[in-house]
Amino acid sequence: MHRTSIATVSLSGDLREKLDAIAAAGFDGVEIFENDFLAYPAGAAEVGRLVREAGLAVTVFQPFRDFEGLPEPQRGRAFERAERKFDVMQALGTDLMLVCSNVSPAALGGIDRAAEDFRELGERAARRGLRIGYEALAWGRHVSDHRDAWEIVRRADHPAVGLVLDSFHTLAPGLDPETIRRIPGDRIFLVQVADAPKLEMDLLSWSRHFRCMPGQGQLDVAGFLAAVEATGYAGYLSLEIFNDQFRAGSARQVAVDGRRSLIAVADQVARSAGRTDGLLPARARPLGVEFVEFAVDEPGAEQLAELFAALGFACAGRHVSKAVEWWREGGINLVVNAEKEGFAHASWLTHGPGVCAVGLQVEDAGAAMERARALLAQPFSQPVGPGELEVPAIRGVGGSLLYFTDPKSELARVWEIEFRPADRPGAPARKSAGLTRIDHVSQSMEYDEMLSWLLFYTSIFEMERTPELDIADPGGLVRSQVVESADKAVRIPLNGTQSHRTLAARFLSEFFGSGVQHIAFASSDIFASAAALEANGVALLQVPDNYYDDLEARFGLEPELLERLSANAVLFDRDEAGDYFQLYTRPFQERFFFEIVERRGTYAGFGAANAPIRLAAQSLSARHPAVPRR
Ligand SMILES: O=C(O)c1ccc(O)c(O)c1
Numbered sequence: 145m146h147r148t149s150i151a152t153v154s155l156s157g158d159l160r161e162k163l164d165a166i167a168a169a170g171f172d173g174v175e176i177f178e179n180d181f182l183a184y185p186a187g188a189a190e191v192g193r194l195v196r197e198a199g200l201a202v203t204v205f206q207p208f209r210d211f212e213g214l215p216e217p218q219r220g221r222a223f224e225r226a227e228r229k230f231d232v233m234q235a236l237g238t239d240l241m242l243v244c245s246n247v248s249p250a251a252l253g254g255i256d257r258a259a260e261d262f263r264e265l266g267e268r269a270a271r272r273g274l275r276i277g278y279e280a281l282a283w284g285r286h287v288s289d290h291r292d293a294w295e296i297v298r299r300a301d302h303p304a305v306g307l308v309l310d311s312f313h314t315l316a317p318g319l320d321p322e323t324i325r326r327i328p329g330d331r332i333f334l335v336q337v338a339d340a341p342k343l344e345m346d347l348l349s350w351s352r353h354f355r356c357m358p359g360q361g362q363l364d365v366a367g368f369l370a371a372v373e374a375t376g377y378a379g380y381l382s383l384e385i386f387n388d389q390f391r392a393g394s395a396r397q398v399a400v401d402g403r404r405s406l407i408a409v410a411d412q413v414a415r416s417a418g419r420t421d422g423l424l425p426a427r428a429r430p431l432g433v434e435f436v437e438f439a440v441d442e443p444g445a446e447q448l449a450e451l452f453a454a455l456g457f458a459c460a461g462r463h464v465s466k467a468v469e470w471w472r473e474g475g476i477n478l479v480v481n482a483e484k485e486g487f488a489h490a491s492w493l494t495h496g497p498g499v500c501a502v503g504l505q506v507e508d509a510g511a512a513m514e515r516a517r518a519l520l521a522q523p524f525s526q527p528v529g530p531g532e533l534e535v536p537a538i539r540g541v542g543g544s545l546l547y548f549t550d551p552k553s554e555l556a557r558v559w560e561i562e563f564r565p566a567d568r569p570g571a572p573a574r575k576s577a578g579l580t581r582i583d584h585v586s587q588s589m590e591y592d593e594m595l596s597w598l599l600f601y602t603s604i605f606e607m608e609r610t611p612e613l614d615i616a617d618p619g620g621l622v623r624s625q626v627v628e629s630a631d632k633a634v635r636i637p638l639n640g641t642q643s644h645r646t647l648a649a650r651f652l653s654e655f656f657g658s659g660v661q662h663i664a665f666a667s668s669d670i671f672a673s674a675a676a677l678e679a680n681g682v683a684l685l686q687v688p689d690n691y692y693d694d695l696e697a698r699f700g701l702e703p704e705l706l707e708r709l710s711a712n713a714v715l716f717d718r719d720e721a722g723d724y725f726q727l728y729t730r731p732f733q734e735r736f737f738f739e740i741v742e743r744r745g746t747y748a749g750f751g752a753a754n755a756p757i758r759l760a761a762q763s764l765s766a767r768h769p770a771v772p773r774r
Pocket residue numbers: 206207242244279281310336351352384
């Protein structure tokens with residue numbers, strides 16, 4: 145694997161805070177962005193010492209702007225300016241300066257003129273043991289293509305002058321990265337890596353505000369790096385991420401995300417090149433949601449038990465040594481943890497009642513753990529009782545746990561090993577609602593966290609992202625993006641709130657953090673499920689009549705179906721693939737809630753068109769809580 149590095153512009157804070165975060169995430173080097181240096185109250189030698197004390201190297205000093213192709217007297221000034229910066233570099237302790245292509249209207253253009261300038265700059269740099277790397281900015285005045293930059297470097301023909309490649313400048317304008325393959329690797333002095341979402345805007349604004357970590361955007365960074373690999377380049381892979389959110393976010397988190405993204409993309413490139421040595425375990429294929437665990441206190445456990453029973457679940461067992469119950473219906477396992485110590489209790493103390501853990505069944509839990517560790521996930525373990533299983537786990541959204549089980553180890557027998565049949569005396573007989581499996585588990589978070597968690601899920605697991613959707617909540621916009629496995633065995637919608645007044649935002653403030661806001665169970669007959677819930681006295685979310693009028697207008701549904709939908713407060717969606725039915729419970733203690741869905745045909749969405757209706761209804765019912773119907 146290449147040495148890794150990140151530019152100081154990518155992170156928030158002052159230079160010191162940036163260096164600490166970069167070092168903590170395990171990078172080898174740091175690109176010192178000139179402005180970060182200029183704004184710091186210490187000289188170059190002192191900054192160089194800080195960098196080395198942090199265990200880092202200065203990868204490059206950058207950017208040196210508007211250098212090549214100038215007429216006199218600007219040309220002479222540019223060389224003098226360069227000599228001043230060489231002084232800084234020597235004090236900093238770096239030998240590489242990045243010169244980005246000239247954007248000045250004064251620049252004259254001409255490959256040979258630029259090559260001549262670089263030959264002279266190379267000569268001056270070499271006298272001081274320094275090197276020059278030339279990068280084509282996608283909006284450069286005369287040079288905006290790495291092929292032209294390479295031609296200039298080639299003609300400069302000086303050992304101290306090489307090329308800097310930047311995936312953004314190649315991929316964003318749609319240049320073919322395959323053209324990189326013919327550049328000799330030892331003439332490439334630095335490779336900068338950035339991804340970006342596909343947006344319609346000018347290249348400069350796109351680059352300065354919307355870059356993101358490889359894997360968080362939509363550019364083919366892996367394809368770019370595969371071409372770089374073919375050159376034999378052996379230097380740093382350096383993240384240079386101009387992103388408004390990252391500049392304002394947690395430097396530690398951005399640094400960890402950056403390292404994670406580089407490790408994941410390097411693994412992807414090695415795999416697609418057919419390499420078999422030094423790979424991480426493959427992304428873990430999720431086979432299903434094994435369980436969802438709720439942290440509660442004793443009264444909460446009773447209330448939740450009542451709700452689960454009303455949803456048609458049965459208490460399938462009691463933990464051999466802990467105040468933990470296992471509730472089951474169809475293929476769904478819910479765990480109610482009322483322990484007074486350990487992780488669930490800590491979660492209850494911090495967040496109150498709510499989901500503290502999700503168990504994912506994967507093909508190989510050990511391999512999943514190994515990959516997760518390599519990708520800097522935080523492993524979690526706590527003491528287990530004699531005979532109990534140590535179920536491997538990592539930290540997930542909001543500090544919750546993500547457990548791994550698999551069908552091939554002892555973990556497959558976790559239920560029989562850890563639970564004994566329970567008798568709940570006096571538990572009323574409830575009607576089954578025919579729930580079969582967990583359809584999806586939705587997590588709510590601040591919008592600023594979404595890119596982190598998308599990378600987390602898609603780098604560790606064989607899960608892909610769906611396009612991002614904007615959903616209108618009466619209190620503001622919520623951005624929703626789903627990560628899911630190819631066979632849809634696991635679907636995790638992530639909802640990022642941009643306002644503090646949405647339902648998701650209220651959840652975040654009630655829960656003191658991000659977490660599971662709702663769980664959707666699958667039914668094969670939504671109306672039978674609705675009838676059972678009615679009989680069991682479950683209070684459902686009410687849906688306004690206007691919605692059903694519109695449904696009729698949009699889909700021309702038969703009157704009987706429309707009547708059934710409206711009578712049961714069922715929301716409906718239809719696309720080419722099939723039909724979708726959804727109904728919602730009232731929230732448990734004004735926190736999390738449950739959804740029941742039925743998919744017909746191969747409908748693969750989540751009823752996005754219904755989400756604003758549902759959110760408005762939830763907002764209304766939070767302000768005017770109806771008397772429960774039981
Ligand atoms: O936006 C810029 O000016 C800028 C500067 C230096 C770089 O390496 C780069 O990719 C962009």
